Amino acid sequence: MADSFAARVVPLVVACALLAAFPFVGGKFYVDLMLTTMIFAIFALSLELLVGRTGLVSFGHAAFFGIAAYVTALLSPQSESPSVLWLLPVVLVVTALAALAIGALSLRTRGIYFIMVTLAFAQMAYFVFHDMKFAGGSDGRYLYVKPVLALGPYTLVDFDRPLTFYFATLALLVLVYALLAAIGRSRFGHALSGIKANEQRMRAAGFSTYPYKLAAFVLAGALAGVAGFLYAVKDGYVNPEILAWHQSGTVLLMLILGGIGSLRGAVVGAFLFVVLKELFQSEALFGGFAKHWQLPLGLTIIACVALMPNGIIGLPSQLRRTRVPVPHAG
């Protein structure tokens, strides 16, 4: 028992320590890349609650990432820095309400229909921001000042300072991870796993499964909102592409690469995806071919999925299984 606890916690502590040390050793470009990775890790973790835990494959999760990013940009004043203390809660409440409305309707369907309906809602959100004048249309919208966390005259966290932003994001990543880990052990989390494994049996036992699924959908949407908020603040710019279907597909691919059904898999998958994309986009490595980065990225993903059906996280147990000697082979 103590061993398995250590085996679970030690890698997480080491990963946190490495992430915390990284800004002091890595170059500016790499620190920025790591920041992007952490934001996408939060995004992937939020979807893991739906796909891995509850068995709800949403193909529209970028809607909540994008809505949060847009609300952040639209609510940020032109000159004076807004306080995180009101901006982030407002962004999350708006995103959660959007998830409540979309979830309430799409959870009336199942399986492939659920995938299609969530995709349709996300595309609707895309066209709302694409076609509305107030949101800047296809040009997007700039965020001129970054928020701060201030107590009286003391500025505790200023998102305009890269190092501060990095550590604030790391703290949020750890918080989201811890929340989802706690949920995984809780009665709520066990009920969601039961719904994934056998919803019919859950209803026969006495669980009204619809409210459970809706709660998971809203929470996942709100947590995607945390990532969307950080994304908008980091880049200082939002455009409709961040809620397009490629973005929903990207975050699903992160889960598949890392290994569905594991929080660590979601984080590792996000890291791997961002690194691979950056690698294939690098002109230093690939020269002119770098502009065709989608081709090698796609092939790599296909190879990963074919060779590691349970993702990176499932690789150790996959290797252990193949090493077991087969007595009557051939």
Place this chain on the structure above:
Amino acid sequence: MPDDVLLTATNVSRRFGGLTAVDRVSLTLERGEVHSVIGTNGAGKSTLVNVLAGEITASSGRVELQGRDVTRWPQPRRARAGIGRSYQRTTIFPRSTVFENCRLSAQAHYQQALDWWNPATACTKSTQLAHQAIEHAGLTGQAHRIAGTLSHGQKRQLEIAMCLATAPQVLLLDEPLAGMGAEETERMLALLAALKPGHAILLVEHDMDAVFRIADRITVMVNGAVIASGAPDAIRNNADVQTAYLGEIERPAEAAPS
């Protein structure tokens, strides 16, 4: 009406388009009694179980649980009110342990869906219920096995254990003996006999020997409707029942020449 009548169905029908799967069926389930429903394939027995459990709603008629009209209640609410069911096709959480299968079922009474901090296993009431159900169903040594790796007979026992873990008063058992060997059948019949005093049991079953051994009352369904209902001896000697069952045997012989 005695307190021991737990479930009453009155003129319950269920239609699927033009097909009437269950046709004006009335029956009662009493505590301390095994009420068996028999009938040929397609007689509507499983549909009847689904209607009583609330998995599908009745097209017409009325279902009462301890005097309360539950006809419009969805299945989870009926389950929490005391109706437990098992499935003809094993319906378990195959990748969880036997214990977690039962613990999660028991959790239905202690859901606390907004407690995201305390571990599920810290809920002592549901773990106690789970252990009791496992012991009752005769799976004590198997608690930490992964459910999907159990033998067929053990999975059927687990199916009952999960039902018991929700502490139901009414048990709707859909062919619990399906595919079981002689020894496993004996064990299951002993379990049903042990459960009888505290529960009202509806037993849908194809194994006629078992039915006539354990049932206190038997209802016979043909084409969705009840053709006879009464004590086992009365059913055995009922002319309509004999025709229905013998007719089933004769038909293939007549059809054979063509």
